[in-house]
Amino acid sequence: MSQLSIRNVTKVFPGKKGLFNKVTGKTSRDFTAIENISMEIEPNTFVSIIGPSGCGKSTLLDMIAGLSPISDGEILLNGQPITGPGPDRGMVFQNYALMPWMTVEENIRFAVETVHPKLSPKAMGRKIKENIQLVGLEGAERKHPHELSGGMRQRVGIARALAIDPQMLLMDEPFGALDALTRGFLQDEIERIWEQQRKTVIMITHSIEEALLLSDRIVMMTRGPAARVDEILEVPFPRPRNRETIMQHPAYAPLKAEMESHLFRETRAVEEARIRKR
Ligand code: ADP
Ligand code: MG
Numbered sequence: 001m002s003q004l005s006i007r008n009v010t011k012v013f014p015g016k017k018g019l020f021n022k023v024t025g026k027t028s029r030d031f032t033a034i035e036n037i038s039m040e041i042e043p044n045t046f047v048s049i050i051g052p053s054g055c056g057k058s059t060l061l062d063m064i065a066g067l068s069p070i071s072d073g074e075i076l077l078n079g080q081p082i083t084g085p086g087p088d089r090g091m092v093f094q095n096y097a098l099m100p101w102m103t104v105e106e107n108i109r110f111a112v113e114t115v116h117p118k119l120s121p122k123a124m125g126r127k128i129k130e131n132i133q134l135v136g137l138e139g140a141e142r143k144h145p146h147e148l149s150g151g152m153r154q155r156v157g158i159a160r161a162l163a164i165d166p167q168m169l170l171m172d173e174p175f176g177a178l179d180a181l182t183r184g185f186l187q188d189e190i191e192r193i194w195e196q197q198r199k200t201v202i203m204i205t206h207s208i209e210e211a212l213l214l215s216d217r218i219v220m221m222t223r224g225p226a227a228r229v230d231e232i233l234e235v236p237f238p239r240p241r242n243r244e245t246i247m248q249h250p251a252y253a254p255l256k257a258e259m260e261s262h263l264f265r266e267t268r269a270v271e272e273a274r275i276r277k278r
Contacts (some may be wrong), residue, residue, distance in 0.1 A: 003167070004075065006038055011070065012031065032226045034226065035228060046214055048205050048214065048219065050218060050259065051222065057172075061202065061204055090164055091169075092154070096145070096150075100144065100145050100146060104156050107160055108163050115165075131160075137156065151178055169199055169201045170203075174186075176206065183207075184243075191213060191240065191242070208263070217235065220259065
């Protein structure tokens with residue numbers, strides 16, 4: 001059985017009340033963001049979702065996180081329908097979402113306490129320390145988020161998500177706000193951490209190179225409205241990986257070309273539709 005089953009999931013954002021269409025039964029401004037999306041996610045796999053901007057990637061991840069209701073279809077985690085957020089899924093946000101008044105250590109502690117309130121102080125201390133070490137933040141324990149670079153803030157975000165011991169990590173463009181170099185460093189960190197833990201990850205990204213470096217499978221979504229899964233690519237590079245060696249692999253160039261042409265085609269269609277509307 002898959003760890004996560006996404007079955008015919010559709011998301012309709014309801015329109016304004018008072019514009020009800022008796023024929024279609026819909027309010028006239030209902031917006032179908034994604035339609036009939038299905039995929040199975042196996043345990044201990046790294047899955048990336050890539051697609052044109054606005055196609056519904058965050059919408060899908062929010063439904064997996066239990067932060068946004070599903071309009072139709074179902075999402076099962078270990079066979080059970082997802083009804084809300086839970087400690088089995090750790091989230092990493094693009095804008096870090098740290099508590100600005102708390103130190104690095106306090107941010108992590110707060111998350112762990114919320115999920116595991118009965119943990120002994122000793123076990124709690126150990127868990128915080130382990131995860132701070134894991135992301136390379138030793139020495140920054142007592143700093144506040146405003147004293148940290150973007151890359152360090154996202155390290156806190158990752159440590160916090162991992163410290164609650166989730167079954168899976170959900171990341172929505174986790175490196176999207178970082179400069180290219182920092183982004184590269186953090187990608188390498190994620191690859192290293194993933195080798196150690198092999199937790200299931202679902203990551204949204206805009207970056208083809210990032211998806212190729214980290215993923216076992218890459219889900220390519222079509223443009224919205226009513227976005228679908230276009231194709232799921234298998235990434236065969238052996239692990240551990242690094243960005244130089246994967247480029248030597250015979251599958252690298254064809255996979256990259258396929259993703260580029262998919263993204264280019266879908267994005268061009270979005271742009272053309274926009275131009276026609278004007
Ligand atoms: P992505 O993450 O792929 O860039 P999103 O999932 O954020 O895209 O959005 C998908 C589509 O759904 C967009 O057209 C967006 O405008 C629309 N959308 C997102 N959230 C809402 C909402 N709360 N109400 C109405 N429409 C929304
Ligand atoms: Mg998004």
